[in-house]
Amino acid sequence: MPAKMNALQQGFIRCHDCGYLVKKINQQSFCPRCDSQLHERRPHSLQRSTALLLSSFFLYIPANIFPIMTVNQFGTGDAHTIAGGIVELIDSGMIPIGLLVFVASILVPTSKLIGISLLLLSVHFRWQINARRWTMMYRVIAFVGRWSMLDIFMISILVDLVNFSGVQIIAGPAAIAFAAVVILTMFAAENFDPRLLWDK
Amino acid sequence: MNSTGFDACPECDLLINLAQPKIGEKVHCPRCGLLLSQPRKQNIERTFALSIAGFILFFPANLLPMVGISLLGNANTGILMSGVISLFDQNMWPVAVVVFLASILFPLVHISLSLLISGHLYFNRPNRYLVLWMRWMQHLDEWVMLEVYMLSIIVACVKLMAIAPLKFGWGLYAFIALIVITTLLTSTLDKQLFWRRIEQLRKDNRHAS
Numbered sequence: 001m002p003a004k005m006n007a008l009q010q011g012f013i014r015c016h017d018c019g020y021l022v023k024k025i026n027q028q029s030f031c032p033r034c035d036s037q038l039h040e041r042r043p044h045s046l047q048r049s050t051a052l053l054l055s056s057f058f059l060y061i062p063a064n065i066f067p068i069m070t071v072n073q074f075g076t077g078d079a080h081t082i083a084g085g086i087v088e089l090i091d092s093g094m095i096p097i098g099l100l101v102f103v104a105s106i107l108v109p110t111s112k113l114i115g116i117s118l119l120l121l122s123v124h125f126r127w128q129i130n131a132r133r134w135t136m137m138y139r140v141i142a143f144v145g146r147w148s149m150l151d152i153f154m155i156s157i158l159v160d161l162v163n164f165s166g167v168q169i170i171a172g173p174a175a176i177a178f179a180a181v182v183i184l185t186m187f188a189a190e191n192f193d194p195r196l197l198w199d200k
Numbered sequence: 201m202n203s204t205g206f207d208a209c210p211e212c213d214l215l216i217n218l219a220q221p222k223i224g225e226k227v228h229c230p231r232c233g234l235l236l237s238q239p240r241k242q243n244i245e246r247t248f249a250l251s252i253a254g255f256i257l258f259f260p261a262n263l264l265p266m267v268g269i270s271l272l273g274n275a276n277t278g279i280l281m282s283g284v285i286s287l288f289d290q291n292m293w294p295v296a297v298v299v300f301l302a303s304i305l306f307p308l309v310h311i312s313l314s315l316l317i318s319g320h321l322y323f324n325r326p327n328r329y330l331v332l333w334m335r336w337m338q339h340l341d342e343w344v345m346l347e348v349y350m351l352s353i354i355v356a357c358v359k360l361m362a363i364a365p366l367k368f369g370w371g372l373y374a375f376i377a378l379i380v381i382t383t384l385l386t387s388t389l390d391k392q393l394f395w396r397r398i399e400q401l402r403k404d405n406r407h408a409s
Binding site: 004005006007008010012014017018019020021033034035036089092094097100101104131132135136138139146147149150151152153154155156157158159160161162163164165166167170171175176179180183186190194195197198199 | 299
């Protein structure tokens with residue numbers, strides 16, 4: 001066996017669901033072990049990933065300029081954007097928690113959008129010198145994506161608990177946009193096939 | 201892995217010819233560094249036991265009050281579902297649906313599937329749906345977000361403690377236990393072993409009939 005060969009070049013397809021390695025024979029398209037359809041690479045990986053990424057770029061704007069929640073206190077409303085909520089946490093001395101929310105709702109989504117864009121560009125322009133580094137980045141992106149849901153769950157808790165006749169917390173329109181950004185980028189990462197980084 | 205002994209890395213597609221690793225060994229892809237396999241001892245038995253525990257804990261974690269707050273002489277308590285309902289009442293149904301799926305429905309389906317699969321493998325019972333269950337469970341892996349929810353509870357509580365006294369209920373303790381169980385479950389489950397055992401059961405069943 002020649003060193004460092006891609007399985008596909010040797011005529012093998014790995015089943016995406018169960019990991020079974022199948023020798024490619026003409027048009028055999030189902031896995032003999034789990035019956036799922038075989039694909040050499042994720043179908044339409046780049047197109048799907050790009051489409052999902054572009055949608056999340058657009059939704060990222062309303063997610064950051066509209067209020068994510070409003071605190072109603074005896075008739076006066078106080079609207080917070082994502083960034084505003086973090087500033088308020090830090091101002092009131094809760095610095096570690098403020099940093100945590102900053103990482104989950106600003107740093108992670110932003111670097112995810114940039115990271116997936118870079119991955120798509122690196123496949124498109126075949127920047128293969130750093131394939132290993134790109135793969136590592138893909139792994140980090142796929143791992144941290146879900147943690148951005150922190151803000152959304154927190155709103156669900158706050159809205160539920162702070163619901164008194166005088167004081168109420170109301171979820172704002174940015175919550176919908178932000179949840180959509182998190183989910184769409186998760187799908188974008190899931191649809192990206194890192195093996196494309198290694199294909200010659 | 202197949203009968204030829206070859207394997208391909210799922211993330212860089214390197215063709216690898218490796219011996220089956222022993223229990224406790226870790227195998228990384230020599231090219232991209234991905235952890236390929238890490239067999240553990242008695243994986244099916246452990247998964248089965250953890251699934252039973254998780255399935256039982258799911259109910260107190262969802263039904264008992266988690267956090268209570270009192271303000272201006274009024275008191276409120278919250279559970280997972282009441283947060284979803286509050287969002288729904290504020291016409292935030294897209295967010296309500298997302299929270300419901302990621303924190304209630306998907307965790308329940310995931311733990312049930314893991315219970316069904318490991319139970320069938322533990323008792324050597326073939327079932328034609330095993331493949332389907334296994335596939336669903338793998339797809340759900342990423343969308344079970346209990347540990348993220350836990351972090352949200354911590355952040356929300358720190359925020360609220362500044363304005364009002366909080367009370368923690370049994371639901372919260374059950375929820376913490378559930379997170380420990382699901383995290384252990386997903387991080388130790390040896391998917392390759394499960395698929396091999398499912399294949400074996402299918403073959404045995406075919407020979408028997």
